[in-house]
Amino acid sequence: MKITVVGTGYVGLVTGTCLAETGNVVTCVDIDERKVNKLKNGQVTIYEPGLEKLFERNLKEERLFFTTDLEEGIKDAAIIFLALPTPPGEDGSADLKYVLGVAEHLGKILTDYKVIIDKSTVPVGTAEKVHAAIAKNYAGEFDVVSNPEFLREGVAVDDFMKPDRVVIGTTSERAKKLLTELYGPYVRQGNPIIFMDERSAELTKYAANSFLATKISFMNEIAQLCERLGADVDMVRRGIGSDDRIGKRFLFPGIGYGGSCFPKDVQALVHSSNEVSYEFKILNAVMDVNETQKKHLVSRINNHYEGNLQGKHFAVWGLAFKPNTDDIREAPALEIINSLLAAGATVSAFDPEAMPNVKAIVGDKINFAETQYDALEGADALIIATEWNEFRTPDFDKVLATLKEPVIFDGRNLFEVPAMFEKGFHYESIGRPLIQLPKIV
Template sequence: MKIAVVGTGYVGLVTGTCLAETGNEVTCVDINEEKVKMMQQGQLPIYEPGLDLLFHRNIKQSRLTFTTNLAEAIGDAKIIFLALPTPPGGDGAADLSYVLGAARDIGKIITEYKVIVTKSTVPVGTADKVTAALKEHTTQEFAVVSNPEFLREGVAVEDFMKPDRVVVGTTDERARKLMGELYGPYVRQGNPVVFMDERSSELTKYAANSFLATKISFMNEIANMCELVGADVDMVRRGIGADERIGRRFLFAGIGYGGSCFPKDVQALAKSAEENKYDFKILNSVMEVNELQKTVLVEKIKAYYGGDLKGKHFAMWGLAFKPETDDIREAPALYIIDDLVEAGATITAYDPEGMPNVKKLVGDKIGYSENRYDALKDADALLIVTEWSVFRTPDFDFVKEKLKAPVIFDGRNLYDLDRMQECGFYYNSIGRKTIG
């Protein structure tokens, strides 16, 4: 099947590449000429494990191409995916200008029936708005379909190739048949393609991300309670995670959620509720908890040093909002950096993938190290901010040797408490007793 993908951000590029992997002919279109040229030359603009292999293979076999020409991309395509940014506006609502602008442009071009799919995360009612935008410029038949993505950064390729479910929102029978045919190869093991109406599909995406964000914030509240009453959040997590009604995932306490999805999606759903005169109390609390949790590590650091951080130097392991990505959008590390620098401290950071993006954003506000151990030089303490695997089993004797003092503040609970005590560290983590 011939497919067009409008937008080559994270979602668009993963979608286009994975669709090409099952034999479709995919053309990805973007207005950024430099980026398109880069991809035409076989260079990936994002870091995502496993994507490079599929990307290069499908370019080589001419199933994946890139262009800046919209008409060229959608000319023979049966299905057109809109994978465009929907950033939060000043009021928190999703900005649909990119999506609706693309719809109007497509309406000026199409000369036969097309299925236009909103892959972007969009609020309820967007399919109606896209339909209206298309009808401003065409009398051709078309269908607008909602097909939200559920890709986790770091495992997005696996999520797309072997989804636990595919959600398709359409009331058009021709579109339903085409979408079923398109996704058939990805659900051969029996996982469902769930068909529903467009509005239910749009809300499903927001509901899923908001529920997961709620689990995270709930566990962070439990962690804070654990510290007050002398309980261990890891024990609590294991105890409730064994209940199949609750499940084990998204129960790890830490320093808040970040990234491109959870923050804006929770905010957008709360705003959509407000526009419909509904006070979504849980989501407002989730956002409040998350904002406070992002800097809970800073409060621990200030308490340890008596509130005075002037002249203190910290090593920071981790910048990306989660491991296996270079995405720093809404990363807790950025909030921690701001607060520590404002308090008079200095920082040297190391992250396997996130440093180039942080350098673009904060420049020389902090220092950067080419490896994890060099970041420790002359540091008063080590801060664990992202749970990369490379940070899980360091040489603790060498860490002690490099640090000015054996002090670790761990925002991701990577290390065993008994081990930290044996190694002689002061060790302060989230929702567990402090060692030392």
Template sequence: MNITVIGTGYVGLVSGTCFAETGNNVTCVDIDKVKVEKMRNGEVPIYEPGLKPLFDRNIKEDRLRFTTNLESAVATANVIFLCLPTPPGADGQADLSAVLFVAEQLGTMLTDYKVIVNKSTVPVGTADLVSEKIALNATVDFDVVSNPEFLREGAAIDDFLKPDRVVVGSSSEKATGIMEDLYSPFVRSGNPVIIMDERSSELTKYAANALLATKITFMNEIANICEGVGADVENVRRGIGTDSRIGKRFLFAGIGYGGSCFPKDVQAIKYTAQNVGYDFKILDSVIKVNEAQKVSMVPKIEEVFGSDLRGKVFGIWGLAFKPETDDVREAPALYLMHELAIRGATFKAYDPEAMKTFKNAASDLVNDNTAYVNTSTEAVLNTDALIIATEWAEFRGKDIENFNVLMNKPVIFDGRNLYDTQKAQKAGLTYISVGRKQMIQQELSYACG
């Protein structure tokens, strides 16, 4: 098929590349001329494991192209994917201005039947709005389909090529058939293409992410109880994760979730509920707890060092909201470092991929107090404590026995529970994690140096 993907952000670029990988001719459209030129020259604008080889191969085979010319890309397409930003407003409502603007333009450009697909995460009823905007100017038949993405940053290529399921919201038999043909190479192992109405499809994406965010937040609440009663959240996790009704995934305690999806989608479904007069109390709690969890290490740090952190240098491991991405949107490190900088702390920060994006996103207060270093070892050297904010795999294998030599004071605040508490104790570390017994090596705090 000939496919046009409008928008080359995270979803658009991954989708376009993966559709090209299965033999389709894909044209990706973006208004950013500089970005388009860089992609034409083989530069991938995002970090996503496994994307670059597919990107290069399909450009070489001339199945993946980039342009700023929307009209020419629309003219040759059978299917048009809208992969446009839908950022949240102050009230949590998704901003559909980009989607609706392009939809109105499409109406003037259609010369034959097309399937227009909402791939962006959009509120319930958006398919109807897009249809109305296109119909203002269209003189030919078209169908609008909802096809939400379920891509995990850091595993998006595998998620797209081998999806658990594909959700298609369509009331058109013709459009449904085209979508089933398009996705048939990705579901050969038998995973379902689930056909439903457009509104149910739109709500499915929000419901999935809200439930996962709730699961994470519930375990963080359990972790906080564990600290109060002397239990170990890792044992609790194993104890409940083997229950097939619960499952093992999304049960790891930490310092909160971030990223581009969970915070935005939880807010959006809450706004949808309010619009129909329903008070979604669980999500109110999820949002409140997650906001607090991002800075939950601050009181623990103050317990060891006091509230005046002037003169204290903290190593930071991990700036991205999760490993295997350079995305720092709503990353806990942003919030935690801001709170510590207010108290006078300075930082030596390291992340394998996200230092550039973090610099761009961080406040002046954080950047002015941060030295961005080239290795994880450099981030530890001559620091008063180490804070682990992202669970990159390379951090797990570090020889923590050497920290006594590298650091001014052997203190670790582990927001991702990477290390065994007993090993940390044997290494002579003050090791403070989430929902587990804290290993304090000295009765006196380090507040006075």
């Protein structure tokens, strides 16, 4: 099948590459000429494990193409995916100018029946707006479908190639037939393709991400309670996660959720609720809890140093909002670093992938280390902000020898509290009891 993907950001590039992997001929369109030239020359423009190998193979086998020309890109395509940015406005609403701009352009260049798919995360009613934008300039047949993505950064290739489910919003039998054929190779193990109306599909994406954000915020509140009551959030997590009505996933407390999806999608769903005069009380609380949790580790650090961080130097391990990505959007690490700098401290940071993105924002306000151990040089304490695998089993002797003081503030609960005490660290984590080292007199 011949397919066009408009937009070569995170969703667009993963979608286009994975669709080509099952034999489709995919043309990806983007207005960024520099990015398109890089992609044509075999340079993957995002970091995502497993993507580069598929990208190189499909480029070589001429199933994956790139262009800046939309008219050229959609020629002969049966399906057009819109994988365009929908950035949040100040009021939390999703900005549809890119989606609707392309839709209007499509109306001027369509010549035959095509299925246009909203792959971007968009508010309820967007399919109707896209349809109207195209119909302004095109009187022929076409269908607009909502097909939200459920790609987790770090495992997006697996998520696309072996999806838990494929959600498709359409009432068109012609579109259903095409999309059943398209997604057939990805659901051979029996996972469902769920057809529904367009509005329900649009809401499904927001509802899924908002529910997961709620689980995270609930556990962060439980962690706050554990710290005050002397309980251990890890024990609580295991106790409730074994109940299959609750499940084990998204029950890990930390320093707040970030990334490109959860913050934006929760805000957008609250905005949509407000537009129909419904106050979504739970999600308003989720946003409040998340903002509080992002500040919690800095509060612990302040308490340890009795409110005086002036002149202190901190090592930070992890800058991305989660491991296995270079995405720093809404990353809690950035808020921690900004708070430390505002308090007069200095920072040396290390992240396996995200340092170039952070450097583009903060410049020389912090030091970027060559290795995780280089970041420890001259540091009064270590702060762990992202749970990269290489941080889970470090050389603790080297950490002890390099830090000025054996102090670790762990925002991701990577290590066991008693083991860290035995190694000689003052170790503070989230929602777990603190074992105090004896004071040196």
